[in-house]
Amino acid sequence: MSEILTLPLRSLKSLKRFEDYNPIAVFVFFAGAILPAMFCLDIILLLISFAGGMSLLFSLKGKAAAKSLFLYLIVPIAGFILNPLFYHNGKTVLFLINDTPITFESAFYGMSAGLMITAVLVWFRAFSLIMTSDRLLYIFGAASPKLALILSMTLRYIPLYTRQIKKIRMASKAMGLYREDTLIDRLRGSVRVFSAMVTWGLENGVITADSMSARGYGIGRRSRYAIFGWLAFDGLLIAASAILCAGVLVGAGFYAFGFEYYPEISAVPISAASCLCYAAYGILVFIPVFINIKEGLTWRSLQSET
Numbered sequence: 001m002s003e004i005l006t007l008p009l010r011s012l013k014s015l016k017r018f019e020d021y022n023p024i025a026v027f028v029f030f031a032g033a034i035l036p037a038m039f040c041l042d043i044i045l046l047l048i049s050f051a052g053g054m055s056l057l058f059s060l061k062g063k064a065a066a067k068s069l070f071l072y073l074i075v076p077i078a079g080f081i082l083n084p085l086f087y088h089n090g091k092t093v094l095f096l097i098n099d100t101p102i103t104f105e106s107a108f109y110g111m112s113a114g115l116m117i118t119a120v121l122v123w124f125r126a127f128s129l130i131m132t133s134d135r136l137l138y139i140f141g142a143a144s145p146k147l148a149l150i151l152s153m154t155l156r157y158i159p160l161y162t163r164q165i166k167k168i169r170m171a172s173k174a175m176g177l178y179r180e181d182t183l184i185d186r187l188r189g190s191v192r193v194f195s196a197m198v199t200w201g202l203e204n205g206v207i208t209a210d211s212m213s214a215r216g217y218g219i220g221r222r223s224r225y226a227i228f229g230w231l232a233f234d235g236l237l238i239a240a241s242a243i244l245c246a247g248v249l250v251g252a253g254f255y256a257f258g259f260e261y262y263p264e265i266s267a268v269p270i271s272a273a274s275c276l277c278y279a280a281y282g283i284l285v286f287i288p289v290f291i292n293i294k295e296g297l298t299w300r301s302l303q304s305e306t
Helices: 002-006 009-014 023-039 043-061 064-086 104-130 133-143 145-174 183-214 232-253 272-285 287-305
Strands: 093-097 100-103
Touching: 023 043, 023 104, 023 133, 023 232, 023 272, 043 064, 043 104, 043 272, 043 287, 064 100, 064 104, 093 104, 100 104, 133 145, 145 183, 232 272, 232 287, 272 287
Parallel strands: none
Antiparallel strands: 093 100
């Protein structure tokens, strides 16, 4: 704490990790990073997307992110194994199962489709870690107060309902109304818990509506308060995310990638346009890591000066 107090105030203001940026700027970045991965099956682009998403997870969670790496890799592996069992397109036949050809192209396509799903899941995992409920309310509160209200109530009721279900189940077990001896007993107990939960939810909804009405909700224009400021770095992040993502999408629209799976796997397209698109997307997805590394180096430099 003493080291922080001895640092210049201007230097402290300049220290800003990626997750501390304005929620609007972070939201625009995630949109720009996820969109190309969702609509493009180019294997190089998907590998870049997956690497960028995992690097952000490692930056946020450290070594704990390594535990989930194997789980994310299961999806491409499953696609590589299962897709050729149902789709048999492609020229390169690996072997036959009951006179059914298993082709390399189909297996490779399944792996690529699995990698696309995995890359999107990784990005949404990072999104959920950074974009907390208060950040989402900050984004949607000004544009649509009703949507912000629904969103805030949903985020509140999910853990609230989970805790209430556990309480009702424990109370039912204590009263002997919830037994797990047979499947029929478990079904009857679950129906009782569900019935009690619906009754409690309806009653709680009426109480919430009365409370909001008593406090004057809907009478006048709502005021809002946010702790998130706006700096020049946020504008730069938005501009960089929009420009880089637009460049990648335009390149995809003009077939700058051109990677084909059928009837045979084509070579990786090497052209000025494709290289520029790959470079633009690589810079985009690694922006958070660049920011955090830069802030870490700045922090160490400031500490060495004190």
